Amino acid sequence: MLKPRSTATRELVNLDGIWRFAVAGTVGPEPWTGPLGTRLEAPVPASYNDLFTDRAIRDHVGWVWYQRQVRVPRGWTGERVVLRVDAATHEGRVYVGDALVAQHVGGYTPFEADITEHVGPGEEFRLTIGVDNELTGVTIPPGTITVAQDGRRKQTYLHDFYNYAGLARSVWLYSTPPVHVDDITVVTGLDGADGTTGTVGYTVGTNVPAAVRVRALDAHGTEVAAGEGANGTLRIDDVTLWRPGAAYLYELVVDILDGDGDGGGGDRVVDTYTEPFGVRTVEVRGTRFLINGEPFYFTGFGKHEDSPVRGKGHDDAYLVHDFQLMEWIGANSFRTSHYPYAEEVMEFADRHGIVVIDETAAVGLNLAVGSGLMGTPPRPTFSEDTFHDDTRAAHAQAIRELIARDKNHPSVVMWCIANEPSSNEKGAREYVEPLVELTRRLDPTRPVTYAAVMFATHDNDLIADLFDVLCVNRYYGWYVATGDLAAAETYLEADLRGWAEKFGKPIMLSEYGADTMPGLHSVWDAPWTEEYQLAYLEANQRAFDRVEALVGEHVWNFADFQTADGIHRVGGNKKGVFTRERHPKAAAHALRRRWTVLGGRKPSPAVRPGDDGRPEHDARHGDGGRPAVPPESGQA
Structure with a gap:
């Protein structure tokens, strides 16, 4: 799908601004048939959840409604008139007057409608957009809806970021000639x-x-x-x-x-x-990742579209500032965890030479993680009662729409089709293999990857051989061997070498990180302190530098971000090296020292950035008699 542009034959009207806003149930059963009976207004683009002080709006499960008047430019006589929504999270319905003109499922990719037959040049029309935030077993990402005893509908989901909803990206009206x-x-x-x-x-x-x-x-x-x-x-x-x-x-x-x-x-x-x-050009050759025939080493982050008040609402000021911080810290890349980002982000990366791993919204296809967190009996992830053919069909459509939108961006060097699927479970290969084949048919020019969960090891993973690059999410020293960085370093190196020896492919640390409260300090390696985050990253990096097949390191996360309420998170996920307001923690300065020296090149085991002169394996960082492979452990 082409991004709307103003050209010599096309015109473009941006519809961002303040819209009337209402929650379903507070207005009539067909709110698109007349003016919304509401006093509330909401900005577009923005998620609606954090805008209002009413907790019922923040926790609402179901449809909300946006409405405004739109005038078609009078010079569009004889032109085709198109309405485009950059994203409606997670389902959208568009009404021009009383007519339904478009419906789309999937919260992070655009959709549009030819409304030429419904409007006229110079005329004004009522535009109503409904947005539904519900996640089910056949949506990407998935979720579950339950009904409490008092009748309230409650949404639960398996991904560790807040389910922000609404019109988080721009809405456009544009013209094209009849032949176009x-x-x-x-x-x-x-x-x-x-x-x-x-x-x-x-x-x-x-x-x-x-x-x-x-x-x-x-x-x-x-x-x-x-x-x-x-x-x-x-x-x-x-x-x-x-x-x-x-x-x-x-x-x-x-x-x-x-x-x-x-x-x-x-x-x-x-x-x-x-x-x-x-x-x-992009190529995988042996255990190397090549851009223009030259080895490339990824440094950067998993990120989120997340900021105070706006939620996932796109904001050009945050866009520019975040890229400035990435340049300052020496990051050359990021992953669009865990959904396609706004097209403005991709275009900015194109213009500034930032490398992107582009990911679908397929996060949460792993029931074992939820069972581990809540202590509930495990259920199979892939079955007729959980994630099945209908889920995979939605997943396939998400892949089609991602590639159709982003296929021409030079910054995009790899497709990531899922984050932390339960790739060690029975049924994983049957679910994933058709999706890998689809991705390669749609774009045979880019490598394909997925991000492996901690439960999936080189011994039990059932899908790794299908992919070009093996991205692994690992939290040794946080969810495993918490507070014991000597053991964590040993475990991680053994883990990475196992993947390298078995599959002979490039390996990337697509996530590693430790929750950190800014301003919390200790003279010891105490979890949650800024000192521990710094020591944690350094321990991981020492292991990275000893594994030749490793082609990159993405810290989780660029900045702190909001999550669902619960005892596992206090005010959100705190693994950012920047706060949610983009203030640097101590680890940001350490990463800057490392990454600005690396400059996209694989570090040498002999001379490592920031090396303090200690031997490669000293008493602090030896194995201490611990096993090379840790016991299985979950993560949150």
């Missing part, structure tokens, strides 16, 4: 012995058969290649590559012509669309 471009796919490569010629494979979709012309422009707007037809390959001599930390973007200008497309004087442009792209 509706899809573009760009695949880049390098050609020639010296690798100085870029290849740009393109496929253009149009709503009806049409003559197509394409042109590639460099960053100065100079044409560097051109072609005719809806698909083909352009060649760019002396190409400037898109590189981590050194982004360079070209533009592919796609024109639909009303003539025969031969470029003669009779050809008239009836639609034009510009798609930015970067020329770069």
Whole structure:
């Protein structure tokens, strides 16, 4: 799905701002048939949960309603009028006047509707959008709804971040000509012995058969290649590559012509669309991850779209500031944990050379984690009574929509199709293998990964061989060997070496971290203190530096974030190296010292960033007679 852009043939109206807002049950049964009877108003984009002081709104399970008046620009006569919602978490329904024009399930990808037949140029119409936050066994992410004795509906879920809901991203009205471009796919490569010629494979979709012309422009707007037809390959001599930390973007200008497309004087442009792209290659070779043929070492974070008051609401100020903090700390990458982020985030990463692991919202497909936390009897994760074919169908649709939206971003170097699925359980392979095959069919150019939960080891994991890169989430020193960093370091190194020796693939620490209360200090390695977070990271990093197959380290998390209420979390998850308000903890400065030295290169075991001169295995960091593999333990 193409992102709406203003071009010579298209216009764009942003519908962000203050909308009327109501919770289902407080207005009539069909609130879209007239003005919402409410005094409440809510900003778009923003999650609604933290805006109001009424706890019933924050805890509401079900539909809420947004409404505003919209005027179609009077100059859109003869144009196609489209309404687009960047995201409605987790289900959306769109009404123009009394007419339902769009419905979509999935909280983090866009959907749109052609409303040309419902509106007219210069006319005003009533726009109502319903948003449902319910999670069930057939949604991605999944959840469960129960009804309390007093009739209140309660939502539970297995992911460790708050179920913010609403219109957290922008809403748009835009125009296109009746004959228009509706899809573009760009695949880049390098050609020639010296690798100085870029290849740009393109496929253009149009709503009806049409003559197509394409042109590639460099960053100065100079044409560097051109072609005719809806698909083909352009060649760019002396190409400037898109590189981590050194982004360079070209533009592919796609024109639909009303003539025969031969470029003669009779050809008239009836639609034009510009798609930015970067020329770069991605490859897994042995245990190395290569970008443009050069080994790349990931440094950075799992993140969240999370900030005070806004919840998951996109905010350009936070976008710029977060990227500034990542640059300051030396991070070259992040994972969109645990859902697709706003398209503005992806575009910013493209422009600034930040590498992205792009993830679906498939988090929580693991009933063993919940059983371990609550002490309840385990249930099978994959079964007719839990997660089954219908769940996988929703999961597959999430993958389709993610790739359709983000396939042309040069910053995206890998697809992550699930976070911490129960990959060691019976039924895991049957559930996952078709999804891996689907991902490769949709995009054969990028590696595919998943993030393995602590329960899944190299001995019992049933799906690791299906993937190109093995991302593992490990919390030795926090959920396992809590407070014993010597044991944690030994356990982690043995764990990583087990994966490397069995599968011979690149391995990445996609999560490691320790909850830390800012301002809490101790002279000992006491969990929750800033000193412990620092010592925890260093112990993990020493193990990383001794495992040759490791290709990256993502700390969990970039910043503290909100979670569901409960005894396992006090005011949210505190594993951030920045607070929720983006103030650095002590660990942030230590990471900066390490990562700015690494600069995207794998550290040498002999000389490690920040090495204090101690022997590789001293008394503090030896195995202490402990087993090389720890007992199984859960995490929260």
